Amino acid sequence: MQIQMATKIKRAYRGKFVFIALTASLVFFNIPIVGIRASGTANLTIQIFYAQITQEINTTQSSSETLTNPNNSSLGINLPADVLTSGDAVELTAHSTPEGAVTTDKPLPSGKVGADIFYNISFQKVSDSSAVSSFDKAVTLTFSYEDSDITGINESTLKAYRWNGSVWSALSDSSVDTSLNKVTATTQQFSNFSILGDPSPVCGNGAVESGEQCDTGGSNGSCPATCSTSCTTNSCASGGGGGGGGYVAPVTSAIFNGRAYPKSTVTLLKDAQIVATTIADTNANFSLNISGLTGDNYIFSVYSEDNKGIRSSLLTFPISITSGATIQISGIFLAPTIAVDKSEVKRGDNIAIFGQTAPQVNIVVSVNSEDEFFGKTISDKDGIYLYNFDSSFVDYGTHYTKSKASIGNQTVSNFSNVIGFKVGTKNILTQLPTKTPAKGDLNNDKRVNFVDFSITAYWYKRPSPPASADLNGDGKVDLIDFSIMAFYWTG
Amino acid sequence: MFYIFKMKNSQLQFKKYLLPTLAIVAFFLIVAPAFAAETFFGTKTQEIKVNQSFEVGVFINTDNEEINAIEGKIIFPQDLLEIKKINDGNSIINFWIEKPKSASEGQIAFSGIVPGGYNDSKGLIFSITFLTKKGGGGAIEFSGVKTLRNDGKGTEVPLTISNFQFLISNPPAGIPVPQITTPKTEDRNPSEAFTPQIAANPTIFNGKWFLVFATQDKGSGIDYYQVCEGKRKCIAAESPYLLQNQDLDEEIVVKAVDKNGNERVATIPPQKPRAWYKNYAIVAILIIAAFAYIIWKILWKKRRK
Numbered sequence: 001m002q003i004q005m006a007t008k009i010k011r012a013y014r015g016k017f018v019f020i021a022l023t024a025s026l027v028f029f030n031i032p033i034v035g036i037r038a039s040g041t042a043n044l045t046i047q048i049f050y051a052q053i054t055q056e057i058n059t060t061q062s063s064s065e066t067l068t069n070p071n072n073s074s075l076g077i078n079l080p081a082d083v084l085t086s087g088d089a090v091e092l093t094a095h096s097t098p099e100g101a102v103t104t105d106k107p108l109p110s111g112k113v114g115a116d117i118f119y120n121i122s123f124q125k126v127s128d129s130s131a132v133s134s135f136d137k138a139v140t141l142t143f144s145y146e147d148s149d150i151t152g153i154n155e156s157t158l159k160a161y162r163w164n165g166s167v168w169s170a171l172s173d174s175s176v177d178t179s180l181n182k183v184t185a186t187t188q189q190f191s192n193f194s195i196l197g198d199p200s201p202v203c204g205n206g207a208v209e210s211g212e213q214c215d216t217g218g219s220n221g222s223c224p225a226t227c228s229t230s231c232t233t234n235s236c237a238s239g240g241g242g243g244g245g246g247y248v249a250p251v252t253s254a255i256f257n258g259r260a261y262p263k264s265t266v267t268l269l270k271d272a273q274i275v276a277t278t279i280a281d282t283n284a285n286f287s288l289n290i291s292g293l294t295g296d297n298y299i300f301s302v303y304s305e306d307n308k309g310i311r312s313s314l315l316t317f318p319i320s321i322t323s324g325a326t327i328q329i330s331g332i333f334l335a336p337t338i339a340v341d342k343s344e345v346k347r348g349d350n351i352a353i354f355g356q357t358a359p360q361v362n363i364v365v366s367v368n369s370e371d372e373f374f375g376k377t378i379s380d381k382d383g384i385y386l387y388n389f390d391s392s393f394v395d396y397g398t399h400y401t402k403s404k405a406s407i408g409n410q411t412v413s414n415f416s417n418v419i420g421f422k423v424g425t426k427n428i429l430t431q432l433p434t435k436t437p438a439k440g441d442l443n444n445d446k447r448v449n450f451v452d453f454s455i456t457a458y459w460y461k462r463p464s465p466p467a468s469a470d471l472n473g474d475g476k477v478d479l480i481d482f483s484i485m486a487f488y489w490t491g
Numbered sequence: 492m493f494y495i496f497k498m499k500n501s502q503l504q505f506k507k508y509l510l511p512t513l514a515i516v517a518f519f520l521i522v523a524p525a526f527a528a529e530t531f532f533g534t535k536t537q538e539i540k541v542n543q544s545f546e547v548g549v550f551i552n553t554d555n556e557e558i559n560a561i562e563g564k565i566i567f568p569q570d571l572l573e574i575k576k577i578n579d580g581n582s583i584i585n586f587w588i589e590k591p592k593s594a595s596e597g598q599i600a601f602s603g604i605v606p607g608g609y610n611d612s613k614g615l616i617f618s619i620t621f622l623t624k625k626g627g628g629g630a631i632e633f634s635g636v637k638t639l640r641n642d643g644k645g646t647e648v649p650l651t652i653s654n655f656q657f658l659i660s661n662p663p664a665g666i667p668v669p670q671i672t673t674p675k676t677e678d679r680n681p682s683e684a685f686t687p688q689i690a691a692n693p694t695i696f697n698g699k700w701f702l703v704f705a706t707q708d709k710g711s712g713i714d715y716y717q718v719c720e721g722k723r724k725c726i727a728a729e730s731p732y733l734l735q736n737q738d739l740d741e742e743i744v745v746k747a748v749d750k751n752g753n754e755r756v757a758t759i760p761p762q763k764p765r766a767w768y769k770n771y772a773i774v775a776i777l778i779i780a781a782f783a784y785i786i787w788k789i790l791w792k793k794r795r796k
Contacts, residue, residue, distance in 0.1 A: 272607065296581055296709035314607035450703055451690045453604075455690075455695055460589075468694060472645065479588070479639060480644075483604065483644075486560060486606040487641055487642065
């Protein structure tokens with residue numbers, strides 16, 4: 001099932017630019033990932049969750065764990081003593097996630113409506129990390145819900161359901177306490193769980209349905225009675241309304257994990273503006289956490305600068321974020337930086353192609369000519385790589401080179417920026433790229449950002465623009481100039 | 492340690508695969524358009540009736556191309572449709588060069604960029620809410636749409652356009668036309684937090700200080716910005732905005748107001764200390780002191796007499 005799902009996603013996101021929801025996501029979280037693509041062949045792991053816990057449990061004793069969501073709803077997991085007759089210690093992993101992240105590939109039973117929050121519970125043995133598929137005793141699950149979680153559901157019909165691998169099946173002893181907003185059930189198997197119920201009666205359709213005291217036009221009192229707007233009360237007295245509660249936006253956040261270059265500064269852009277920076281560790285790992293988001297669509301970009309100040313290409317991915325949830329994007333692998341030691345190389349001599357990436361990773365260097373040449377090397381402990389290309393393989397003229405990095409067979413970066421060099425009759429050493437972006441930095445602050453955009457926008461379609469704003473030198477400022485600026489954007 | 496290899500098809504392989512390749516190419520040329528980015532419209536409205544509001548989204552499918560700039564126009568029949576609202580909330584466009592607006596009768600012009608590039612199958616550019624005026628058939632069409640690659644050169648991406656054909660149905664004779672309005676969506680969130688910047692550049696405003704600002708509103712879209720300099724009256728403004736106070740010694744407040752009236756406020760403190768003569772308290776004290784001195788002088792002269 002997992003493999004089939006992964007295959008479907010790969011098909012859906014065909015081509016060079018592929019978003020791959022890694023099988024790991026599917027195995028551990030059973031989350032269908034849609035609507036996210038990273039530019040290039042980035043292998044990203046996306047997890048969406050409201051809350052998660054990981055806890056080691058001694059199965060010889062009774063224990064209790066609670067997963068609490070940001071809106072105060074929760075899932076209680078109560079294990080009796082000797083839940084495993086072997087007595088093995090287990091590690092519990094549980095997380096909650098939005099309904100939409102689960103039901104895309106696990107459709108709900110016909111006629112049932114799910115609560116907003118779904119859960120995933122799994123156990124593995126501490127000794128050998130093998131999954132525990134079932135317990136020898138039943139574990140009690142207590143789903144505490146908020147009224148807002150079950151909008152559109154007839155509360156009295158709520159039951160706990162488990163995804164058994166092919167369908168959602170109701171837990172046989174499930175019971176609901178509508179006064180305490182709790183559903184309780186027991187299970188010995190673990191996977192995805194949620195509380196499902198029948199749709200709420202439709203208030204206003206003129207029919208008094210189950211769960212309604214009355215309905216518009218269907219008042220059943222004798223005074224005559226007035227039906228409330230929610231169809232739940234039918235009274236003769238007009239009561240005063242209650243005060244409204246304050247609106248508190250749920251915390252919505254995103255976590256970005258990946259690899260850049262050892263000790264490099266990593267910059268995160270949200271909708272093209274810098275929102276966070278961090279320093280990667282000596283193994284090039286970095287983590288960035290931002291909050292204060294809303295449940296909307298964002299375009300995030302990540303880039304870094306190597307130890308010589310050469311900037312990586314932007315890795316960009318549009319992401320749809322669920323309100324109140326945390327989305328974790330892992331497996332980001334920034335493209336290597338690249339430079340050459342000569343702007344012109346005498347044909348037959350070597351030209352050094354070098355840059356920085358993560359330590360001890362495979363590098364493929366491509367030289368584009370009439371034919372494309374590929375060379376391989378490995379970065380050193382500082383992430384530096386060097387490839388000496390024999391220019392006798394290519395003809396006289398201008399050629400272009402780029403590189404990409406890979407760890408094993410799965411984690412592959414995008415290609416780096418493309419840089420050119422000439423094969424001629426003499427060697428001309430080149431200067432290392434400076435921190436100043438090649439184009440688009442109109443105010444010379446070594447950045448290409450909204451200030452530069454605004455200056456260029458001022459000259460949009462105006463006569464006689466200055467050369468600094470006319471990035472392609474065609475005597476006018478039009479969409480092409482903005483496209484060039486967008487390519488060199490730093491935020 | 493290093494090795495190199497060369498990718499080149501042999502002539503034999505070329506001939507071997509020539510016919511099947513040509514056949515496949517011919518098949519796709521006949522049955523499907525060439526791979527290209529596509530701009531298209533989308534609506535959830537199944538049936539369009541007279542005097543009804545309906546929303547049409549303007550989308551792009553980049554078809555695995557990474558694009559970073561787009562411009563164009565939307566043309567619609569004025570006799571059938573009237574624009575009620577243009578919403579750029581949740582757009583993939585980060586910065587508008589020309590915010591989508593009614594350029595002339597029956598046209599909406601737009602252009603903007605996505606720094607770093609965008610590649611996906613259904614990117615919302617903006618949406619338009621139309622009100623139908625009378626029954627009849629028509630089309631909402633793209634005109635002059637251009638999409639550029641994120642390649643540092645601004646090369647144009649091949650583009651196919653899919654226009655939106657519609658039919659507005661008349662109500663049966665004798666039945667009054669119901670006034671249907673689009674349900675008002677709840678948007679309590681202000682725009683994204685933003686940081687306006689003060690800048691100067693010899694190429695614009697004669698090198699004078701100006702203010703740049705931009706933010707996004709994911710719900711209803713930005714309606715307008717207001718700039719308040721010191722105690723001056725707040726005025727509606729667009730970025731870049733030439734500052735009235737070139738001394739930069741007053742606080743500047745920029746308000747981003749979305750189409751539901753939610754406000755996001757950003758404040759820039761004074762960049763320079765205020766000149767003493769601009770401080771009204773000091774001036775007032777000096778005037779009072781001078782006035783007191785004059786009175787004292789007069790009284791002192793009277794006493795001497």
